[in-house]
Structure formats: C-alpha cells, structure tokens
Amino acid sequence: MYDLVVVGAGHNALVAAAYTAKAGYKVGVFERRKLPGGAVSTAEMVPGYRFDLGGSAHILIRLTPVVSELELAKYGLEYLELDPLFHASDGEGSWFVWRDAERTAQELEGRFPGQGEAYRRFIGDWLPFSTAVKEAFLSVPSPLELGRKMVWGSGLGKDWRRRLPQILRPYGEVAAEYFREEQVRAPLVWMAAQSGPPPSDPLSAPFLLWHPLYHVGGVARPRGGSGELARALVRMIEAHGGEVHLDAPVEQILVENGKAVGIQVRGERILGRAVLAGSHILKTAQMLPAAYVPEEVRKVRVGNGFGAILRLALKERLRYRTHAGDEARTGLGLLIGSEHELSRAYGEYLMGEPTTRPPLIAMSFSAVDPSLAPPGGEVLWLWAQYYPYRLTRGTWEERAPEVRDNILSSFERWDPDIRSKIVGELMQTPAWLESEFAMPSGNVMHLEMSLDQMFMLRPWLGAAHYRWPTVKNLYLCGASTHPGGGIMGASGRNSARIILRDLSRRRVGG
Numbered sequence: 001m002y003d004l005v006v007v008g009a010g011h012n013a014l015v016a017a018a019y020t021a022k023a024g025y026k027v028g029v030f031e032r033r034k035l036p037g038g039a040v041s042t043a044e045m046v047p048g049y050r051f052d053l054g055g056s057a058h059i060l061i062r063l064t065p066v067v068s069e070l071e072l073a074k075y076g077l078e079y080l081e082l083d084p085l086f087h088a089s090d091g092e093g094s095w096f097v098w099r100d101a102e103r104t105a106q107e108l109e110g111r112f113p114g115q116g117e118a119y120r121r122f123i124g125d126w127l128p129f130s131t132a133v134k135e136a137f138l139s140v141p142s143p144l145e146l147g148r149k150m151v152w153g154s155g156l157g158k159d160w161r162r163r164l165p166q167i168l169r170p171y172g173e174v175a176a177e178y179f180r181e182e183q184v185r186a187p188l189v190w191m192a193a194q195s196g197p198p199p200s201d202p203l204s205a206p207f208l209l210w211h212p213l214y215h216v217g218g219v220a221r222p223r224g225g226s227g228e229l230a231r232a233l234v235r236m237i238e239a240h241g242g243e244v245h246l247d248a249p250v251e252q253i254l255v256e257n258g259k260a261v262g263i264q265v266r267g268e269r270i271l272g273r274a275v276l277a278g279s280h281i282l283k284t285a286q287m288l289p290a291a292y293v294p295e296e297v298r299k300v301r302v303g304n305g306f307g308a309i310l311r312l313a314l315k316e317r318l319r320y321r322t323h324a325g326d327e328a329r330t331g332l333g334l335l336i337g338s339e340h341e342l343s344r345a346y347g348e349y350l351m352g353e354p355t356t357r358p359p360l361i362a363m364s365f366s367a368v369d370p371s372l373a374p375p376g377g378e379v380l381w382l383w384a385q386y387y388p389y390r391l392t393r394g395t396w397e398e399r400a401p402e403v404r405d406n407i408l409s410s411f412e413r414w415d416p417d418i419r420s421k422i423v424g425e426l427m428q429t430p431a432w433l434e435s436e437f438a439m440p441s442g443n444v445m446h447l448e449m450s451l452d453q454m455f456m457l458r459p460w461l462g463a464a465h466y467r468w469p470t471v472k473n474l475y476l477c478g479a480s481t482h483p484g485g486g487i488m489g490a491s492g493r494n495s496a497r498i499i500l501r502d503l504s505r506r507r508v509g510g
C-alpha cells in the first residue's frame with residue numbers, strides 16, 4: 001500500500017512525487033513510456049547523437065526553487081548556462097540577447113539607434129509585472145491572490161491605470177509600441193509566440209511581457225540532455241524510498257464510494273491512500289468511471305496542435321551565413337524573416353494547412369554540451385509553427401515529408417549547405433507528439449494557453465486547486481493545470497503542497 005500512487009512520470013508528476021517522498025511518504029509512480037520525464041526526455045535516436053524528444057530550453061524552472069529544494073545537483077543534474085540566451089536573425093544580419101540586459105541594450109543601440117534605449121525601457125517597465133506573474137505561478141491560484149499580486153501588489157505599481165490596458169492587448173501591438181525596427185521586434189514577438197496564441201490575440205501581452213525574466217533566470221541546459229532533469233528526479237525519489245515504474249500503463253483509476261483508492265496497471269490493482277494524475281486532463285478523465293467525469297471536461301479547449309520539430313544529426317558544425325562565430329550556435333536561434341511570416345503561418349494553420357515558409361527556433365546545443373554529438377558533429381533541432389493537428393487535406397503521415405522539406409528550405413536562408421550535412425533525423429509532427437506523449441492533438445501545453453484557461457480557470461473553474469472535484473483523494477498536476485505548459489515543475493510543487501497538507505492531517509485514505 002502506497003501513500004501516493006502517481007499516474008505518469010512527466011516532470012511535474014516527478015516533482016510532486018519527489019516532494020512527497022522527501023516528506024517521508026511511500027510513493028509509487030507508474031508511466032506508460034519506457035523513459036521517464038514525459039515531454040522532458042532525451043534518447044540516442046541516431047547512433048552517437050542524443051536528441052531531446054520534447055522540451056529543450058530550461059527557462060521557467062530556473063525561476064523556481066524546485067532544483068535547490070529537491071537538491072537535484074546531488075542526484076546528477078548539472079545545468080549549463082547559455083550566454084547569449086538568444087540569437088536573433090532575419091536572414092540578413094544577426095544580433096544577440098545576452099544574459100546581461102545592459103550588454104544587450106548597448107549592442108542594440110550600436111546597431112539600431114534608439115532600439116537599445118527602447119529595450120532598456122521595456123525591461124524596466126515590465127520586470128515588476130513579470131516577477132509578480134512568476135510569483136502567481138508558484139502559488140495555488142485564487143482571485144484574491146491574483147488581484148493582490150497583479151493590481152494592488154508590486155506587479156503594476158502606481159502606474160496600473162496605464163499598464164492594465166497594455167496587458168489586455170495583443171502582444172504584437174505591445175511590441176510595436178516599444179520597438180520601431182522590425183529586425184528587433186519580430187524575433188521578440190516570435191519568442192512570445194512559443195506559448196501558442198498568435199500575436200494578434202487580445203489578452204495575450206503577458207507572453208511578451210515575460211521577456212525581462214529571461215535576464216533574471218537565464219536559459220539553461222541539463223548536461224547530457226533535457227531528460228537528465230527527469231533522471232535526477234527519479235534518482236531523488238528512489239533515494240527517498242519511492243519507486244518509478246516504466247512501461248507501466250495505467251488502465252484505470254480505482255474509485256470506491258467516491259474516493260480514489262488506487263490504480264489498475266496491466267490488470268493488477270495497486271492501492272494507495274491517494275492518487276495523483278500528472279497525465280493530460282482528457283487522459284485522466286478516460287481512466288475514471290464515467291459517473292465521475294463532470295461535464296466541464298468536454299469543454300476544455302485543447303486546440304488544434306501548433307508546432308512541429310525536425311531533429312537533425314549533422315556530420316559537421318553549423319555555420320550561420322549571417323554570423324560565423326560560435327555565439328550563433330549557443331543560444332536559441334530566433335530565426336524569422338519578418339512578422340508577416342508569422343501571420344502567414346497562422347493564416348495557413350487556420351485553413352488547416354501546414355505552414356509553407358515557417359519561422360524557426362534553431363537549437364544546436366552540442367555547442368555547449370559535446371556529449372550530444374560525436375566529435376566534430378552537431379545536433380540541430382528546428383522547431384516551427386504553425387501546424388494543425390487536423391489537416392484539411394491528407395494525413396500527417398502523407399504530409400510529413402513536405403513539412404520536413406519546407407522546414408529545411410526555411411533554414412537554407414541561414415545555412416545553404418544544411419542538407420549535405422545531415423546524417424540522421426527525426427520528424428516530430430503533431431500526430432507524432434500525440435502518440436508518443438499521450439498529448440491530445442499534439443498540444444505541447446496540453447490545453448490552449450489563453451486567458452480563459454489560465455490561473456483558476458485551468459483546467460476549469462472548480463478543478464483549479466489540483467483536486468478532481470467529484471472524487472475524493474484524487475489530485476492533479478501537470479500542464480493541464482495551473483500554471484500550464486513548459487518546463488517549470490511549478491504545478492508539481494503546488495500540487496504537492498496540497499497533497500502533503502492533506503496527508504499530514506490524515507484527511508486522506510480514511
């Protein structure tokens with residue numbers, strides 16, 4: 001009998017399991033895949049080349065106390081800092097976002113007079129707000145808490161009457177208020193687009209206004225690949241007496257008299273005082289008896305996919321046409337010709353068509369971590385948007401080669417010889433992401449990251465406190481819950497706080 005049985009070994013579930021094990025409770029994690037970490041995992045997909053299969057840029061988790069509180073360095077996690085954080089390029093020239101905001105501003109001012117000053121103003125205006133949002137991410141959401149942090153707290157400061165309307169605007173418009181030069185604006189807008197909503201969406205400005213925090217927490221990579229975060233969590237859980245079972249698909253969450261009492265894995269009943277589901281909310285619903293699935297589940301907005309990624313093993317190092325130095329290989333490449341490119345990509349997506357000339361996020365982290373590729377080789381991962389899961393024409397299997405080709409054509413603007421360097425590859429379409437990670441529609445954030453599904457509205461009002469509303473002792477965490485997708489661990493940490501409070505008060509299991 002476990003104190004806590006956990007469905008799924010995504011990084012959030014592992015974080016929650018780790019806090020619970022650390023508090024002295026007996027924890028058992030059950031994951032359907034052969035690897036831990038869900039969308040934070042790494043595998044040798046081409047001999048000698050290690051590919052991340054999901055998220056790669058560790059940004060959000062660096063703003064949390066998760067890594068230090070769980071002492072993950074002791075369990076093998078080593079973060080490599082990226083500096084520069086970003087390499088921005090329109091295909092004609094390159095500029096860099098350095099870890100140091102002032103260095104970034106100075107360089108920008110030298111290349112684009114007036115824009116360094118705009119950058120300084122942008123960072124100064126929005127650092128308090130983004131810090132308040134980050135704090136809200138690290139607590140269980142409630143309207144009072146949110147109001148206190150955002151409006152009355154330091155988030156908007158005395159200036160809140162002027163700032164509030166800006167926050168409610170589309171991020172594309174807010175970027176235009178600050179940055180005159182498209183070469184500066186477009187990459188920042190493209191980075192903000194990573195959460196899913198397009199630059200024209202009202203209420204989306206916070207995705208851009210988050211930018212100042214990149215200079216606070218930085219962008220980092222676990223040595224050995226993203227999945228090393230998951231492996232360190234597994235080691236930590238095991239060191240505290242917990243168990244992580246892989247290749248162990250959960251078929252059912254067992255409910256008796258309105259209380260979760262365990263799970264069923266390959267026909268075997270596994271009992272626990274409490275159950276935590278870190279799986280996608282729709283998958284969790286499928287594991288429950290129909291009588292316990294509320295109407296609201298059917299209304300969550302999963303969307304229609306949004307990204308695809310081509311992972312390449314290269315036989316030689318990358319060399320950018322726009323900047324030959326290694327700085328261009330280090331940080332995340334924000335490669336976008338113009339804002340129009342992003343609008344067109346979204347337009348094609350709305351028509352149910354894969355983007356024909358995608359903007360790209362280029363990641364060649366063998367530049368900072370040689371363990372990812374053989375000597376002299378390189379990994380290059382090209383994330384692109386937008387790609388609908390449901391296509392107007394054909395299946396994903398049929399359309400994948402054309403999508404691959406368009407991603408490579410886009411990248412040829414930066415390296416015309418790219419095709420001749422490829423020795424192995426993996427094309428991850430929305431359909432691939434869905435089947436690998438049990439992420440419906442291939443939405444890497446689980447649910448759309450729009451304001452109607454954030455904070456206490458995620459996954460829906462009434463289930464925002466990491467509890468399944470109709471079943472006692474059934475807890476939730478993961479990207480389907482507050483604060484949403486991304487490598488952060490905050491939902492696992494928030495959820496663990498509630499579970500531990502209930503376990504310690506013996507509210508659970510009776």
Ligand SMILES: Cc1cc2nc3c(=O)[nH]c(=O)nc-3n(C[C@H](O)[C@H](O)[C@H](O)COP(=O)(O)OP(=O)(O)OC[C@H]3O[C@@H](n4cnc5c(N)ncnc54)[C@H](O)[C@@H]3O)c2cc1C
Nearest residue numbers: 008010011012032038039055056057250478479485486487
């Ligand atoms: C290609 C890609 C690129 C990304 N890039 C970034 C990035 O650079 N930076 C960033 O911050 N974020 C990125 N993300 C997003 C981020 O990785 C995810 O939002 C986050 O990892 C979700 O974590 P999670 O723990 O909430 O859930 P998940 O990782 O979705 O984990 C859920 C787990 O539950 C398991 N499961 C489901 N059903 C069952 C069952 N019946 N039995 C047992 N187990 C089950 C699944 O197999 C999975 O392991 C990316 C994601 C992808 C896919």
